[in-house]
Amino acid sequence: MKRVNILGATGSIGRSTLDLIERAPDAFQVVALTAHRDVDGLADAAQRTNAQLAVIADETRLDALRDALAGSGVRAMGGEAALCEAAAMDVDWTMAAIVGCAGLRPIMAAIERGGMIALANKESLVSAGEVMLAAARASGATILPVDSEHNAIYQCFDSRAPDQVRKVILTASGGPFRDWPIDAMRDITPEQAVAHPNWSMGAKISVDSATMMNKGLEVIEAFHLFPVTADQLDILIHRQSVIHSMVEYVDGSVLAQLGTPDMRTPIAYTLAWPKRMATPCPALDLATIGRLDFEAPDAARFPALALARSALVASGAAPAILNAANEVAVAAFLARKIAFLEIAAIVGDTLERYTPAAPDSLDAVLAIDAEARVRADERVKDCVV
Secondary structure (H helix, E strand, C coil): CEEEEEECCCCHHHHHHHHHHHCCCCCEEEEEEEECCCHHHHHHHHHHHCCCEEEECCHHHHHHHHHHCCCCCCEEEECHHHHHHHHCCCCCEEEECCCHHHHHHHHHHHHHHCCEEEECCHHHHHHHHHHHHHHHHHHCCEEEECCHHHHHHHHHCCCCCHHHEEEEEEEECCCCCCCCCHHHHHHCCHHHHCCCCCCCCCHHHHHHHHHCHHHHHHHHHHHHHCCCCHHHEEEEECCCCCEEEEEEECCCCEEEEECCCCCHHHHHHHHHCCCCCCCCCCCCCHHHHCCCCCECCCCCCCCHHHHHHHHHHHCCCHHHHHHHHHHHHHHHHHCCCCCCCHHHHHHHHHHHHCCCCCCCCHHHHHHHHHHHHHHHHHHHHCCCC
């Protein structure tokens, strides 16, 4: 049996991972599950899977977790140190699905332990890519990308001959506002922004899809995951979300990974790697789909793409600042403190006003992240909705 941890077990990725694991109970043994504040969801999942340990990040919820697990035999812990302790446990495979920079320390603990890390946390490579990858090289950890785009690239990229790759093309649905006039986007509500046309995702990633910041972050992530230059990374809007990404070779061949828009497919790829496993995902029916459409993204409608590109080129602290400011701005939008179009404006302003030295450690990354959040929040307070 493969021993597994799920960091972020109650989010959409964690729930999809549990769905696959519970369909193959003889293949997997759950060691530890973690969640941010969802005591009921965490306790239920821990008891269903006979987990050894359940960790709640919000330590004020630890007593409630202990009550929910009373008599189950599942050990309960709380707080960031407990998250890192769980992440460092001796397992074969870890799903790293804690959202945002809150996942950096636990993910680093898992990487330093070694083994297979299924990475569903964009921020770890965006904010601390060089630091994380150096730790992976030192421990021998294998990082397997879970994002549908990077998972697709991983399946199509010939790592034995990277010099034969001409271009990597990340596809994007374009989100719910790909056809809206820019003037109409000024009045977008949080409810409209989280209503993704193709994928079922959490609120933050859905807003990132609507601004296309998610694709900008994915370009930075791909730069760290694959041996390519920034100029070799392209973005193409593909409305049907059937082709998840493509790799173009020097001979003109283009390899693509296709599938229905269901995150259980890339999760299963990492869970069974280097083999494959059956999933309940519906089969891809191209005859019914009928057509596949492609277009270049509109730079004016999606300024977040240029911000991400500039952060990648600047390197150093810029990607961490980009990510931190975006998290603050998205949270403010969801709380109705700022308008939709101000998300990118706040990110750009923070990047322009804050230029610290490049981080050389995880502590340095987190310090930059914290300061960028303060500066972005100051900008939020200047906005009037």
